[in-house]
Amino acid sequence: MAELxxxxxxxxxxxxFFLIFCEYKAIMALSRHDFPSGFIFGAGSSAxxxxxxxxxxxxxxxxxxxxxxxxxxxxxxxxxxxxxxVNLFLFYFKIVLWVLIQLQEDVKLMYEMGLDAYRxxxxxxxxxxxxxxxxxxxxxxxxxxxxxxxxxxxxxxxxTLYHFDLPQALQxxxxxxxxxxxxxxxTAYAEVCFREFGDRVNDWITxxxxxxxxxxxxxxxxFPPNRCSYPFGVVKxxxxxxxxxxxxxxxxLLLAHASVVSLYREKFQVEQQGKIxxxxxxxxxxxxxxxxxxxxxAKRVLDFHIGWIIHPLVYGTYPAVxxxxxxxxxxxxxxxxxxxxxxxxxxxxxxxxxxILVQDDPSQLENQVRDYTRDAAVKTPSFGGLHKILFQxxxxxxxxSPWAFSKLLEYLKENYxxxxxxxxxxxxxxxxx
Numbered sequence: 001m002a003e004l005x006x007x008x009x010x011x012x013x014x015x016x017f018f019l020i021f022c023e024y025k026a027i028m029a030l031s032r033h034d035f036p037s038g039f040i041f042g043a044g045s046s047a048x049x050x051x052x053x054x055x056x057x058x059x060x061x062x063x064x065x066x067x068x069x070x071x072x073x074x075x076x077x078x079x080x081x082x083x084x085x086v087n088l089f090l091f092y093f094k095i096v097l098w099v100l101i102q103l104q105e106d107v108k109l110m111y112e113m114g115l116d117a118y119r120x121x122x123x124x125x126x127x128x129x130x131x132x133x134x135x136x137x138x139x140x141x142x143x144x145x146x147x148x149x150x151x152x153x154x155x156x157x158x159x160t161l162y163h164f165d166l167p168q169a170l171q172x173x174x175x176x177x178x179x180x181x182x183x184x185x186x187t188a189y190a191e192v193c194f195r196e197f198g199d200r201v202n203d204w205i206t207x208x209x210x211x212x213x214x215x216x217x218x219x220x221x222x223f224p225p226n227r228c229s230y231p232f233g234v235v236k237x238x239x240x241x242x243x244x245x246x247x248x249x250x251x252x253l254l255l256a257h258a259s260v261v262s263l264y265r266e267k268f269q270v271e272q273q274g275k276i277x278x279x280x281x282x283x284x285x286x287x288x289x290x291x292x293x294x295x296x297x298a299k300r301v302l303d304f305h306i307g308w309i310i311h312p313l314v315y316g317t318y319p320a321v322x323x324x325x326x327x328x329x330x331x332x333x334x335x336x337x338x339x340x341x342x343x344x345x346x347x348x349x350x351x352x353x354x355x356i357l358v359q360d361d362p363s364q365l366e367n368q369v370r371d372y373t374r375d376a377a378v379k380t381p382s383f384g385g386l387h388k389i390l391f392q393x394x395x396x397x398x399x400x401s402p403w404a405f406s407k408l409l410e411y412l413k414e415n416y417x418x419x420x421x422x423x424x425x426x427x428x429x430x431x432x433x
Contacts, residue, residue: 032114040156042117043110044424046163046208048079051123055080057138060129062165063176067224072235103149111153118155119424120146121163121208124189131167132185135192147200158203158424160279161190161260164213164223171225177213177249183256190260194268202274205349205424206260209281210253211309214246219371232371242371244329251331254312254341261344279349279424280309282412284404285380288357297360297378302411304376314416316342325365325375348412351425355404356380400428 032041048054048064068078110118124131126139150157166176174181190206207213216223219242221233227240257278264276285301287294303311303319311319316338322330333341359379367374405426412421 040116042115042119042156042158044119044158045121046160046165047121047123047126048163048165050120051126052079054078057126057142058129058136059123059126059139061168062123062125063168063171063224064165065168067226072222072224072226103146107146107149107153107155110150110155115155117158117203118150119158119160119205121160121165122193123165124162125165125167125169128189128192129167129169131170131173132188135196140196143197147197151200156203157201158205159193159197159201160205160208161193162186162206163208164217166225176225177217177252178245180252180255182252183259186256187259187263191263191267194264194272198268198272198274202272204264204274204276206257206276206278207253208279208424209351210250210257210278211305212281213253214249215372218242218245218249219373232373243369246372247326247330250308254309255337258337258341258344262340275346277345277347277349277420277422278309278313279351279422280306282306282350282352282408284352284355284408284411285358286355286404286407288359291360293360294358298358301358301376301378301380304372306412307415310348310412310416310419312338312341313345313348314342314419322375325377345419347420347422348416349422349424350408350412352405352408352423353426353428354400 032039048062053059054061054065064079068080107118122143123139127136127143128134129136129139147157166182170176170182170185176182194204213223217225218227218240219232220235221228221237221240221242222235226235226237227245228235228237229240229242232242233240261276264274268274269276283305285298285305287298300321303321307319308322311317312333317323317333318330357380361377361379364370364374364377409421412419
């Protein structure tokens, strides 16, 4: 029982909680009085999606800038313009954040909405434009202003160090996340953030969805840096290897995460009294039937989807089924790396939206050339092609259900030693208004 009390008191909701239909017809009759004391309500964003001013005040390109400029976004949008819109649906409100210009007004709106916390990401190429070296004074000033303004309104800053926006300079120099050089550069960048902001920031997220970027950027190719290989890409790629690169990238992200956590614990945590973790995409996979094969398939997908990241954090190794199915294409932790990765979190953040039905498909393993999707050996409407389904399939194909969320939380508790959980994102997909 004590575990459940701890869970509810630590829970952080960083997304819209109330389900509002496009027609504004139905809303759940809930109030804050229905939640336990200590429950934190908040909202979240990422730098490239909200900051704009992509070429202003010393910021240099991230990998998203050339990707968007090449027309890879369905709506041809990019982060160039100030005032990228973020929709935060709470109590019928639609808040428009003009972040760099109207910071004070935005935070005041958050306060008036009753938010307890705001999760945002620091743009590495705004703070350290070349990825390493000199800190950009104007970038430093912007994030100091944001943090100080949030605190002046009693809103807790929850900071993501990396939300997919690698400095383009590092991608050009050594292919970014594919290189172990990334680990040292990310650690040095994180140290700047801890030194400059850690006296006021108590909640740090190293990476947002490190189980998502390897697939979008290096298997399907529909995230930058747009790497994939035939026949796995869902967009045109000019280079890449979908059979190996996603695993290499995830491995380097885990090593970089562990390096940063080690740095924080050794140099900053005692004095600053903060917490550090990461945030993963955590969907729920439900067996399509009660057949033992489908039940086993659902567990296998969860090992690939969630265990890919959390299993090393808790046990120091990748899940056994991944080691078996992926074989030599899956990197191996050295004894020292395993020791450093294991336990490198104070909390695990989850981003949960919907569930997916799963069927066993052992024929996938008969392919001589396999990517992550084939390695998992299942049939689902979207596994391995999440971005494709988000934009091309009806919202009804992505059902959001409380029972699935509950199963997910129980699964994490039972399989990963009941880790402290923070809900960073959840909700449902709505039409754009």
